[in-house]
Amino acid sequence: MTTPNPVTPGQYRIVAGFAGFLILIGAALSIFGVFFLKTAFASYGWxxxxxxxxxxxxxxxxxxxxxxxxxxxxxxxxxxxxxxxxxxxxxxxxxxxxxxxxxxxxxxxxxxxxxxxxxxxxxxxxxxxxxxxxxxxxxRGPNVGTYAPLIMGLFFLPCGVLFLKVLPQLKQPAG
Incomplete structure (x- = not known):
């Protein structure tokens, strides 16, 4: 007796795409956040x-x-x-x-x-x-809002990686 695949090919692609989206957004926010903080700290010397x-x-x-x-x-x-x-x-x-x-x-x-x-x-x-x-x-200087992009990036990036780690457990469907 074969076990039915729990996900359809469309669902598998959605999860994979969502994971990639989270990683992309998380990486972009993290990079922007680092540069934004760098600028905020540099403003002390403006x-x-x-x-x-x-x-x-x-x-x-x-x-x-x-x-x-x-x-x-x-x-x-x-x-x-x-x-x-x-x-x-x-x-x-x-x-x-x-x-x-x-x-x-x-x-x-x-x-x-x-x-x-x-x-x-x-x-x-x-x-x-x-x-x-x-x-x-x-x-001048950083404040709570200056840290927001980095914090959001450091949240979304690991979430995307977690989805990628779960993806192989979904048993990629044939076709």
């Missing part, structure tokens, strides 16, 4: 320039907890000059992107906090990449 707050974009809606809670944040747009060339930026930090605030419960709170923390026209210090002055931040 030179500074005097900048000016040009705008506060608030309130920006952000959903948390699967959309069950609404929070609001603000972003800062700033101008700065490097070697007599004017630049505009809105990145707060590497890993946090342009979000310059913690979440607020109301739009009014976010707007008020943004205007208090960064009054329009006020002077600020901007840190820029000396190799690419268009890349600038208000806060």
């Amino acid at each position: 030179p500074s320039a005097s900048g000016t707050v040009q705008a506060i974009t608030a309130p920006l809606y952000r959903s948390e907890y699967n959309g069950s809670r609404r929070t609001y944040v603000y972003e800062v747009t700033y101008g700065y000059e490097v070697n007599a060339i004017a630049y505009t930026g809105d990145r707060y930090s590497l890993g946090e992107g342009s979000t310059a605030s913690r979440p607020y419960d109301t739009a009014r709170e976010a707007e008020q906090a943004g205007l208090e923390a960064y009054p329009l026209g006020s002077a600020i210090t901007v840190y820029y990449d000396p190799q690419s002055p268009t890349e600038a931040v208000l806060k």
Whole structure:
């Protein structure tokens, strides 16, 4: 009596493709994560320039907890000059992107906090990449968001490898 094959050829290909997809995504995220962290740590050595707050974009809606809670944040747009060339930026930090605030419960709170923390026209210090002055931040160094790509990569990569290890146990079907 023969034991029926538990998987069809299509199912086998799906598992193999999924394993390859996880490995590819995991490797890409890991590589990006390493370079992103390297850039974040390098930002500690970036030179500074005097900048000016040009705008506060608030309130920006952000959903948390699967959309069950609404929070609001603000972003800062700033101008700065490097070697007599004017630049505009809105990145707060590497890993946090342009979000310059913690979440607020109301739009009014976010707007008020943004205007208090960064009054329009006020002077600020901007840190820029000396190799690419268009890349600038208000806060240097890594943060939780800077580690996210590497952590996700180090999760997906072993999951893909695990699927590949399980694949031979599925008994590749004929045909």
